[in-house]
Amino acid sequence: MSNAILSSCSAFKLALVQISIGSDKSKNLERTREKIIEASRNGAQVVVLPECFNSPYGTNFFPEYAEPLKGGDSTKMLSAAAKEANVYLIGGSIPEREPSGKIFNTLTAYDPSGKMIAKHRKVHLFDIDIPQVITFKESDTLTEGDWLTHISTEYGKLGVGICYDMRFPEMATIAARKGCMAMIYPGAFNMTTGPLHWELLQRARAVDNQIYVAACAPARDNNANYVAWGHSTVVDPKGNVVATCEEKETIVYADIDPEQIKSTRQYIPLYHQRRFDIYGDVSDTVEENQDGQVSKK
Numbered sequence: 001m002s003n004a005i006l007s008s009c010s011a012f013k014l015a016l017v018q019i020s021i022g023s024d025k026s027k028n029l030e031r032t033r034e035k036i037i038e039a040s041r042n043g044a045q046v047v048v049l050p051e052c053f054n055s056p057y058g059t060n061f062f063p064e065y066a067e068p069l070k071g072g073d074s075t076k077m078l079s080a081a082a083k084e085a086n087v088y089l090i091g092g093s094i095p096e097r098e099p100s101g102k103i104f105n106t107l108t109a110y111d112p113s114g115k116m117i118a119k120h121r122k123v124h125l126f127d128i129d130i131p132q133v134i135t136f137k138e139s140d141t142l143t144e145g146d147w148l149t150h151i152s153t154e155y156g157k158l159g160v161g162i163c164y165d166m167r168f169p170e171m172a173t174i175a176a177r178k179g180c181m182a183m184i185y186p187g188a189f190n191m192t193t194g195p196l197h198w199e200l201l202q203r204a205r206a207v208d209n210q211i212y213v214a215a216c217a218p219a220r221d222n223n224a225n226y227v228a229w230g231h232s233t234v235v236d237p238k239g240n241v242v243a244t245c246e247e248k249e250t251i252v253y254a255d256i257d258p259e260q261i262k263s264t265r266q267y268i269p270l271y272h273q274r275r276f277d278i279y280g281d282v283s284d285t286v287e288e289n290q291d292g293q294v295s296k297k
């Protein structure tokens with residue numbers, strides 16, 4: 001992708017809502033709604049929520065908190081809040097129960113009229129085993145998604161992934177080459193992998209692809225079974241951390257400016273120097289449909 005595709009993009013103010021999540025779903029929803037409105041009052045035009053914002057994070061909680069997307073309390077709240085706040089809303093993720101009974105870790109996104117404009121199911125499930133340190137197996141109760149997702153907004157296209165998806169560079173490379181200005185990851189790293197890789201991965205995805213990268217986490221609850229790292233962060237196309245925070249409840253704001261992407265690509269012209277004659281272009285192996293869903297050709 002060249003810089004030409006970015007000519008239709010424009011700047012916007014992004015907000016990452018790092019909220020405290022408890023066991024009471026209706027309180028989680030109400031608190032989240034208030035924070036979306038607060039972000040909008042502070043000038044945000046695109047608001048992002050964390051992974052699993054309506055429920056504690058854990059394989060035992062997913063079946064208990066799962067909802068259908070159609071008519072579910074969480075999607076109803078998200079749609080109404082996007083409309084009330086007049087923002088694009090990347091609604092973190094929730095455990096989604098589909099009619100077959102399968103449960104997915106699903107992100108939904110809304111335009112400022114409240115219309116649902118995208119649905120992304122976590123593609124790479126968080127299954128890790130570091131003996132005596134951390135073992136987690138999302139696949140015990142979740143099913144993985146089958147497509148990548150690029151969201152069209154009036155500011156330009158935004159790629160999304162959910163947490164562990166951040167570790168797979170192909171997703172961000174495909175998004176960048178298909179014209180996305182940013183990769184946005186609702187996430188919930190933990191006290192082991194958070195300090196190790198949370199910021200590093202975001203900076204890596206940004207530098208490799210010369211795009212913005214943002215990751216939105218829940219606030220830390222030291223009494224939870226799974227203790228989240230927090231540190232919601234925005235990285236610019238040069239790899240600089242332009243906005244971040246610690247572990248407490250807060251909102252992180254950053255300006256996303258396509259001119260920064262253009263100038264980074266002009267000064268370090270990776271986009272024209274790739275050797276696809278040697279190693280091929282991964283973005284050529286997939287196609288994007290009109291709903292922004294990307295799958296193998």
Ligand SMILES: NC(=O)CCC(=O)C(=O)O
Nearest residue numbers: 126163164188189190193
């Ligand atoms: N919720 C997740 O996918 C956690 C991913 C994580 O912590 C990691 O290290 O990767």
